[in-house]
Amino acid sequence: MTQAAAKLHIFGICGRSGQGKTTLIEALLPWFQARGLIVNVVKHSHHSIDLEPPGKDSARFRAAGAGEVLIASPYRYAIVRELHDGPEPPLTDLIARLSPADLTLVEGFTREPLPRLEVVRPGEGRDPLYLSDTAILCAGAIPRNEGVAPVIVNLARMRRIRHIDAANGSMEVEAGCVLKTVQDAAAAENRLYAVSLGAEGSCQIGGNLSTNAGGTGVVRYGNTRDNVLGLEVVLADGTIWNGLRALRKDNTGLDLKHLFIGTEGTLGIITAATLKLHPLPTQHALAWFAPVDPAAALQILGMFQAACGSRLSAFEMINRRQLELVIEHVPGRRNPLSELHEWHVLVELADTGGGDEMAALLQQTLEHAAEQGLIHDAILASNETQRATLWEIRHSVSEANKKGGVGLTTDCAVPVSAVPVFIERATAAVHEIVPALDVLVVAHLGDGNAHFIPFFTFDAWRELPDPTSMANAMRRCVNDVAHELHGTFSAEHGVGQTGLPEMAHYKSSAELGLMRAVKTALDPQNLFNPGRLIP
Known part of the structure; x- marks a missing residue:
């Protein structure tokens, strides 16, 4: 990265999250990098210290800067110290979301407290800040810097x-x-x-x-x-x-x-x-194939449903640019097919027995699709190692996207039959704002949930005059397409705080009125998670 006005040194006690999953610290890195900040990360795991990425400033992380932001959880936390030249820190909006005046932790059914972790910023006293270990996609568990200081209930010790x-x-x-x-x-x-x-x-x-x-x-x-x-x-x-x-x-x-x-x-x-x-399924049959287009993939989905019934356990689709990013940024990942086609699908069957029968069904269905001109190429996993390798490609998309640039992830769902039209119209809507912008598609095609992701390089994002307005415009145009197709803007990520404008925009007054009535009946003093879900 090039030199910038600010340097961030992230000291993370983050524990291994398992199966190569992204930690909270790693999830925040693109946010910092997109703002032209030098980022060094020291990760302490149980028995070792790894430095990534290496840099000459990393040895000074303990002495960096006059301000700190603390991100805390029972499993991992990060102390972010910042240096800046101007009167306003470069992370103003993030600090506003993460630093209320005072927070108290209530452990679930235990009197044993967590270690005291603190936030320090220039000109302010020491305010305790505790955050539960939870998703940050829609800020559903991030305290707001207003009103009475919240109490955050952490149930991590209730694990029986x-x-x-x-x-x-x-x-x-x-x-x-x-x-x-x-x-x-x-x-x-x-x-x-x-x-x-x-x-x-x-x-x-x-x-x-x-x-x-x-x-x-x-x-x-x-x-x-x-x-x-x-x-x-x-x-x-x-x-x-x-x-x-x-x-x-x-x-x-x-x-x-x-x-x-x-x-x-x-x-x-x-x-x-x-x-x-x-x-518990004990037998699996998995294939990776390249459909001609999303409409062909939808037709093949119907063929598998007819031939395999409830044995169909996964039908995941990604586009070419998404696969390219995985290959480019995740070590050990490669294209399963001989060519990089425009669309790729992972399909899996599972059952308590009949592995040979399922493998034959899988092959027969794909051959039938090929005869109809619906696929370019396909491979079948012949053992558990190959099966795991193909699943690793699918599970690597988040890591690749964080390393490759700034993706404006959306979480739309439409009727399964409308997914191809949704992709086509959403792509056109995005290109009306930024012509030829890369678009990533990660679709749970079998249930109609499509993560449609307008994607910027770090340099392109840094050059935008107003990144926040761009992000809002991109997400709104994609969500509008889903709404027109009788879909939703949030299929599985939730609403939290960041989705409140979309709730107010898309939900009818009758629907919101019913939600508010239920909230008032069960929580008349608005004690539980105020300012989330219901606008």
């Missing part, structure tokens, strides 16, 4: 798996359990907890529930809410509602658990859940 009933296909877990831990515990009982996310090595069940997380398995198993049987919730008046029933059928009034799933902690605090388990 209370009970697994394999015969009933259910397990009772506390909200602080990490998703991967839940998956592994279910697998040990020959069962599957079907929600699978890129962040499954670090994200917690409580966060998955509060955002109704999606992932790669929705085409077969549904979202998080489809994999929950019951909840335990603390209400605003202190009442604990025990709804941890493990029933598939219960027609005794309102299904109250759905009030709290996907409402981002605004109606109650989920402390435990009864999760739905499925038979």
Whole structure:
């Protein structure tokens, strides 16, 4: 990077997030780099210290600057010290989001406090700042710098798996359990907890529930809410509602658990859940193929659904530019096919047996598609190593995009049948603002969720006169296309704070009125996560 007015030295005790997933510190790097800042990162893991990227200033990170911003969680935190030449720091808007006057941490059902971590900025006293380990995509858990100082409840210590009933296909877990831990515990009982996310090595069940997380398995198993049987919730008046029933059928009034799933902690605090388990697939058949275009991919999806039924477990599509970025920026990744085609799809079948039959079905369906001129090329994974390698390409898109430039990620969903039209119209809308701008597409095609990403190089982004206005215009034009196709601007990332303008813009007054009425009934004093979800 070139010399800039500010240097950032990030000291991170971040712990390994597992499976090569991005840590909070790494997720913030593009934000800093896009503003022309020199960034050095020292990452302390359990037994080693790694420096990346190397730089001559890195040895001075402890002595850098007069100001600090602290990003904290039970698992990882970063102290960001800044140097700047002018009267205003270059990170004003980030500081405003991360530094309220005072914060208090309430640990979930424990008296044991976390270590005291502090924020220091020029001309100010020492204000404690604690942040829960949660998604930062829509600022749903980032305190606002206004009003009464908030209390942040951290349930990370509530991580017991209370009970697994394999015969009933259910397990009772506390909200602080990490998703991967839940998956592994279910697998040990020959069962599957079907929600699978890129962040499954670090994200917690409580966060998955509060955002109704999606992932790669929705085409077969549904979202998080489809994999929950019951909840335990603390209400605003202190009442604990025990709804941890493990029933598939219960027609005794309102299904109250759905009030709290996907409402981002605004109606109650989920402390435990009864999760739905499925038979554990032991056989898989996976292929990577290049459809002629998204319309052809959609037609092939229908062919797999007809031939394979519920065995179809994943149908993920990316475009050429996205694959190029993965190959360029993630070591060890390469194009699975002989040529770089415009579109690529990963398709997987899974079952408790019949591996040879599934492999034959996979091959026959692809051959049938090729006969109809719907695909350019395809390969089948012949063993678990090849299967894992192909999945690694799909799971590397976030890492590649952070290293390659500034991606304005959107989270739209439209009816599955409308995905090709959505991609075409959204591309045209973006190019009306910036002609020929790169566009990345990462689509869970099987469920209609398309992450459509206008993509800038770091240099191009730095040269924009008003990056914030550009980001808002890009996202709005893409979201407008989804809305026109009877879709949504948020399929799985949630609303938080950053999505409030979109909620106000797209939701009807009747819909918002109903949401506000429920909020008022359950939390009349607006104690829980104010300023989120409902504009």
